[in-house]
Amino acid sequence: MSDTPDDVETLGIVLETADPERAWNAFRLGLTALEDGRDVSVFLLGEGVEAEEITDDRFDVRDRMEAFDEAGGELLACGTCLEMRKRDGSEVCPISTMNDLLEVVTTADRVLTVG
DSSP: OOOSOTTOOEEEEEEOOOOHHHHHHHHHHHHHHHHTTOEEEEEEOGGGGGGGGOOOSSOOHHHHHHHHHHTTOEEEEEHHHHHHTTOOOOSSSOEEOHHHHHHHHHHOSEEEEEO
16 A cells, blocks of 8 residues: 555544554554654544543554654544543643634645544
């Protein structure tokens, strides 16, 4: 399979699950795209806002999230979804709004939802 098409400069990933393997793979993809020179935003929505707290022996989601952040990826989290779970945003994962999600999905060349 070939690399991402050259016309794809920005990638938006909407993560809607706290499943360890799916969340881990979403951040692996985001990191791979960053390493390939793409701009990547990940928006955590619904159960996805729980990603930072996932603990799993096989899938170190927190590690991939931190690597994504350190590589220059943009990470946003739905403020309403966090509030419903009585959680706060963090330095790695700031509280965001539906307007931020709208910005991600309307400005990215491609959007992928992982749920």
